[in-house]
Amino acid sequence: MTPADHRRQAxxxxTYLAQFERTDQPGTTASDDRPGYADLPDADRDRRHQDYLLAMELAQATALTDEDVHALDQLRRRYGFP
Incomplete structure (x- = not known):
């Protein structure tokens, strides 16, 4: 795979993980926050948020290390991407 292919995958x-991001509305408190797509446990939501940030970072990277490619492979497997 080329670096461009890796960035497209990331x-x-x-994009997939963005649906799980919180939909914070102005004037709400932290206890009023609701998930953007599904009512997930906090640990799952936190994991998806961290994975979302990583995927965004990899998608914008100008160069990927072997470690980055490995992390991308783990994300692909975790979320069922071919």
Missing amino acids: ASIA
């Missing part, structure tokens, strides 16, 4: 994963 962008696809980030």
